[in-house]
Every structure is written in structure tokens, then in C-alpha cells.
Amino acid sequence: MVGDMGYHFPHVFGNEAIICYLRSDSVVRWLPWIIGNIGLSAAQGILRIKASRKAGFVNWEFIMKYLPLYQKAAWLTVRIGLCGVALSVLIGLMCALVQHYRVPLLRQLTACYIELSRNTPLLIQLFFIYYGLPKLGIKTDAPSCGMAGLAFLGGGYMAEAFRSGIEAVDKAQMESAYSLGLDRWQTFFYVLLPQAVSISFPAFVANVIFLLKETSVFSAISLMDLMFTAKDLIGLYYQTVESLFLLVVFYLLILLPVSLAGTLLERRIRYAGFGV
Amino acid sequence: MPEEVLAIRHLKKNFGELTVLEDISFSVGEGEVIVIVGPSGCGKSTLLRCINGLEGIQGGEILLRGTPVPKKGKDLTKVRQKIGMVFQNYELFPHLNVLENILLAPMKVQKRTREDVKEEALAMLSRVGLESKAESFPRQLSGGQKQRVAIVRTLCMHPDILLFDEVTAALDPEMVREVLDVILGLAEDGKTMLIVTHEMQFARAVADRVIFLDNARICEEGTPELFFDKPKTERAREFLKTFSFQRKSRKRQEVS
Ligand SMILES: Nc1ncnc2c1ncn2[C@@H]1O[C@H](COP(=O)(O)OP(=O)(O)OP(=O)(O)O)[C@@H](O)[C@H]1O
Ligand SMILES: [Mg+2]
Numbered sequence: 001m002v003g004d005m006g007y008h009f010p011h012v013f014g015n016e017a018i019i020c021y022l023r024s025d026s027v028v029r030w031l032p033w034i035i036g037n038i039g040l041s042a043a044q045g046i047l048r049i050k051a052s053r054k055a056g057f058v059n060w061e062f063i064m065k066y067l068p069l070y071q072k073a074a075w076l077t078v079r080i081g082l083c084g085v086a087l088s089v090l091i092g093l094m095c096a097l098v099q100h101y102r103v104p105l106l107r108q109l110t111a112c113y114i115e116l117s118r119n120t121p122l123l124i125q126l127f128f129i130y131y132g133l134p135k136l137g138i139k140t141d142a143p144s145c146g147m148a149g150l151a152f153l154g155g156g157y158m159a160e161a162f163r164s165g166i167e168a169v170d171k172a173q174m175e176s177a178y179s180l181g182l183d184r185w186q187t188f189f190y191v192l193l194p195q196a197v198s199i200s201f202p203a204f205v206a207n208v209i210f211l212l213k214e215t216s217v218f219s220a221i222s223l224m225d226l227m228f229t230a231k232d233l234i235g236l237y238y239q240t241v242e243s244l245f246l247l248v249v250f251y252l253l254i255l256l257p258v259s260l261a262g263t264l265l266e267r268r269i270r271y272a273g274f275g276v
Numbered sequence: 277m278p279e280e281v282l283a284i285r286h287l288k289k290n291f292g293e294l295t296v297l298e299d300i301s302f303s304v305g306e307g308e309v310i311v312i313v314g315p316s317g318c319g320k321s322t323l324l325r326c327i328n329g330l331e332g333i334q335g336g337e338i339l340l341r342g343t344p345v346p347k348k349g350k351d352l353t354k355v356r357q358k359i360g361m362v363f364q365n366y367e368l369f370p371h372l373n374v375l376e377n378i379l380l381a382p383m384k385v386q387k388r389t390r391e392d393v394k395e396e397a398l399a400m401l402s403r404v405g406l407e408s409k410a411e412s413f414p415r416q417l418s419g420g421q422k423q424r425v426a427i428v429r430t431l432c433m434h435p436d437i438l439l440f441d442e443v444t445a446a447l448d449p450e451m452v453r454e455v456l457d458v459i460l461g462l463a464e465d466g467k468t469m470l471i472v473t474h475e476m477q478f479a480r481a482v483a484d485r486v487i488f489l490d491n492a493r494i495c496e497e498g499t500p501e502l503f504f505d506k507p508k509t510e511r512a513r514e515f516l517k518t519f520s521f522q523r524k525s526r527k528r529q530e531v532s
Contacts, residue, residue, distance in 0.1 A: 181357030
């Protein structure tokens with residue numbers, strides 16, 4: 001499309017710079033950069049008009065053309081993201097229980113796991129899974145690796161969220177349940193868990209959003225997710241503004257509903273933990 | 277001679293170095309109401325918690341209808357159904373409404389049907405004047421109402437004995453009455469109860485027997501009339517004095 005540009009603008013949008021920026025985990029953190037880019041691109045656009053044929057301020061044609069590509073990528077991001085979150089909830093719950101009930105041996109193991117998963121970057125974890133596992137003879141595809149990586153990272157965070165929720169429930173609540181004749185399992189299921197979940201719910205929502213945003217590093221293991229698509233298009237066509245615009249829009253489309261639903265649910269179950 | 281519901285023999289309990297209960301022995305007959313009084317920190321709460329298996333014991337034994345209360349596990353869980361406990365801070369489950377709070381244990385533990393327990397629960401709630409609160413959540417109730425719900429919740433398990441641990445201590449004075457009236461009603465019904473309280477007037481009214489605990493031991497034991505009017509030990513006299521108020525000097529001397 002714009003491949004015929006005879007004129008080369010001194011390029012600040014080199015691939016390294018983009019990768020470097022795009023790894024940051026927050027949509028909000030991209031905003032200043034994006035706004036700056038829009039400014040620069042405006043200047044670029046004016047130069048372009050002079051240099052070759054007439055191009056609009058924002059190339060809508062480009063956006064429409066690559067919308068389906070983004071949709072596909074977003075779907076992949078959502079699928080892997082949700083599976084990863086579901087797995088990390090399972091892992092987190094189990095770790096939190098092991099910690100709470102002080103299961104010997106397993107307790108030290110989960111403690112190590114939690115520290116490891118929380119204190120290493122997802123990118124490194126992904127590399128280990130993606131390049132390391134095949135060396136051990138375990139064959140995996142990129143989507144499974146992404147899911148596993150996300151579950152590994154999320155498990156630690158979820159474990160901490162649930163653990164603090166469980167610890168915040170008053171011991172006397174359990175004693176009250178025991179004195180009514182409930183056994184350990186019933187007490188856990190009917191008394192401890194509902195209260196712990198409602199207490200740790202805000203932290204849980206924050207973790208879900210955090211994990212969904214972390215999916216943006218999947219491109220590093222050549223998963224065709226949103227970030228990969230954007231980087232690809234920028235690399236191919238230099239349509240930086242349009243590519244990033246689509247990227248932000250799609251991430252917002254994924255994350256805003258989660259965030260809103262989280263806030264609504266938080267309000268609904270807020271009281272469950274604080275009644276006495 | 278009424279049947280013995282609870283018997284405690286030479287009970288000993290310590291937290292590390294600290295001896296909280298030493299050589300405690302007494303028994304509770306069917307339909308008997310025993311009030312335990314004593315200064316703060318003398319081990320009243322600990323005694324009730326030991327009976328319910330919430331604290332381990334270091335010596336002696338606790339017998340419910342002749343069989344020892346197990347130390348832990350499934351057997352303890354089973355026996356706990358027969359020992360009802362009401363706590364100072366109500367300990368209703370905040371995520372369940374009043375009815376669900378009451379239904380939980382009878383349905384899950386005793387496997388009774390929902391309709392069956394619900395009918396009973398509503399009848400009991402109306403007895404304590406809370407039939408309109410069945411759908412309310414604990415946070416929407418006053419302290420006195422919460423405590424009455426907690427009592428109903430315990431009663432619905434049909435325990436052999438009820439343990440009350442300072443159930444009015446967290447309440448505003450005007451709410452104390454409504455809760456104590458419920459307990460008096462239970463005494464009238466012939467329920468077997470072990471009550472820890474600081475309300476001496478109430479203790480006198482409700483008790484068949486008073487046990488005075490001091491320094492980890494049973495210091496004195498007797499009918500409420502004897503204990504409150506003619507305490508035998510100096511300790512008990514000192515203790516009872518803290519509940520009556522007197523000015524040392526009076527400007528206007530009353531004729532007495
Ligand atoms: N879990 C515990 N660990 C260590 N010491 C404890 C524990 N629980 C209670 N104690 C101690 O045991 C003693 C008796 O406590 P307990 O709560 O039974 O007293 P109490 O008679 O109920 O007092 P109050 O009238 O203030 O409720 C106190 O000295 C207390 O400090
Ligand atoms: Mg106490």
C-alpha cells in the first residue's frame with residue numbers, strides 16, 4: 001500500500017523500540033506513547049502527501065482491511081487468556097489450601113512455587129516452557145505453551161489472593177461451624193470458602209485483568225495474538241497509528257467488560273465478608 | 277435422681293506453662309441449669325471450649341451421657357451435634373441469611389429435609405419474636421436479634437446440653453433483657469444448660485446451681501440463694517462485692 005514511499009522518514013518506530021514498549025504490561029502506560037506517535041504520524045502524513053499520493057490522516061481503508069485479522073487474533077488472546085486464568089484459579093486454590101491447612105512437605109513446595117512464579121517475568125517462564133520442554137522430550141504447541149505459562153504465573157498470584165482471603169476469615173467462624181457439628185470439609189465448603197472468596201474477590205479481579213494483559217508477551221513465542229498481529233503489520237507496512245489503534249481498541253474490548261463485570265460483582269458480594 | 281447429662285472429672289487444662297483449669301469436677305443432671313461465675317481470666321470460657329472439644333485437655337475426662345467426648349476426628353464431630361454452644365459475638369455466618377444460618381447444620385449434618393427444619397426454624401423464630409427477620413442478613417440485625425438467632429440456630433440441632441458463654445457481654449444494656457428472657461424461657465422448658473455470665477441478677481433467677489471458679493479451680497458450689505446471700509468463702513464475698521455499688525461516706529445517713 002505504502003510500499004512505494006520513496007521518502008524515508010527518520011524512523012523512531014524501529015522494531016526494537018516497539019517490542020521494548022509493547023512489553024510493558026499496561027494499556028494505560030502506552031497512552032502517552034501512542035499520543036506522541038499520533039502527533040509524529042500526523043507530521044509524517046503531511047510529508048507523505050507531498051511525497052507521493054494523497055493519504056488520509058488515518059488510513060481507514062487499512063483499518064477496515066485488517067479488522068478481521070485482529071478479530072481472529074483477539075479471539076486467540078481471549079481463548080488462551082481465559083483458559084490460563086481458569087487453570088491459575090485451580091492452581092491458586094490448591095496452593096492456598098495447602099498453605100492454610102499446613103500440609104507438610106507440599107507446603108514448602110508450594111511456597112517455593114509461589115515465590116518462583118511471582119518473581120520471574122512471564123517472558124522467561126514462556127521461554128523455559130517453549131524452548132525447554134522440547135529438550136526434555138515433551139512436545140507442545142505454542143497455544144498450550146502460552147496457556148501453561150499464564151497458568152504458571154497466575155497460579156502464584158491467585159494463591160496469594162486466596163490465601164489472604166482465607167486468613168482474613170475470623171477463626172471464631174470456623175469454631176462456630178464446628179460447634180454445630182459440621183466436619184472439616186463442610187466447614188470449609190459452606191463457611192470458610194464463601195467468605196474467603198468474597199474477601200479476595202477484588203484481588204482476584206485485579207489478577208484476571210493483569211493476566212489478560214500479560215498475554216501480550218505471547219508474540220515472543222510466535223503466537224498469532226493481538227500483539228503479534230500489530231507488530232507484524234507495523235513491520236510490513238509502517239502503518240503504526242492504525243495498527244496500534246486497532247491494538248488498543250481490541251485490548252479495551254477484551255478488558256473493559258471484565259473490569260466492569262468485576263466492579264459490579266464486587267459491589268454485589270461486598271457484604272458477604274463483613275457482617276458480624 | 278435425674279440422669280446425668282454431662283460429667284467432668286478432674287479436668288486439667290494448661291496453655292504451655294499457664295494452668296488455666298485444675299482438677300475441675302462437677303456434673304450436670306437432665307434439665308439442670310448451672311451458672312458459672314468468676315473473675316475475668318479465671319478460665320470460664322476455656323472450660324466451655326474444652327467441653328465442646330475446641331480446646332484439647334491435659335488431664336481428666338469429660339463424659340456426655342456416660343461416654344467420653346473424643347479428642348478429635350469424626351467421633352468428635354458427631355458428639356458436637358449434641359453439645360450446643362452460643363458465643364459472645366454471635367458468630368452467625370455473614371454470607372447466609374437468618375433462615376439459611378439456621379438450616380445449614382440440621383440439613384448438612386443431620387440430613388433432615390429442608391421443609392422439616394424450615395417449619396421448626398420458623399416456629400422457633402416466632403417464639404423469640406423474629407419471624408419477620410427470616411430473610412434478613414445478620415448485618416441487618418441488632419446485636420440482641422443476632423444473639424437470639426444464634427440461640428435458635430443452636431436449638432434446631434436439638435442438643436443434649438446448651439453452653440452459653442457470656443452471651444450478653446457484647447450487647448447494649450437495653451438488648452440484654454430480650455436475650456436473657458429467651459434463656460429464662462428455655463430454663464422453663466427444662467433444657468439442660470451451662471451458662472457463663474456476669475449478670476448476677478439473671479444468674480440468681482435462672483440457676484439451679486452456681487459454680488464459682490477462681491484461680492483455675494472450683495472455689496465454691498451451691499444453690500443461688502446460698503451463694504449470693506451467704507457465700508462461704510472469702511474469695512466469693514470479694515467477687516460479689518464488685519457487683520454492688522456503695523458510697524463509702526454518705527452525706528445523708530439513711531435509716532436502716
Ligand atoms: N489460646 C490461648 N493461649 C494462651 N492462653 C490463653 C488462651 N486462651 C485463654 N488463655 C488464658 O487462659 C486464661 C483463661 O481465659 P478464659 O478466656 O477462659 O477466661 P474467662 O474466665 O473466660 O475470662 P472472661 O471473663 O474475661 O471472659 C486467661 O489467663 C487467658 O489469658
Ligand atoms: Mg470468657
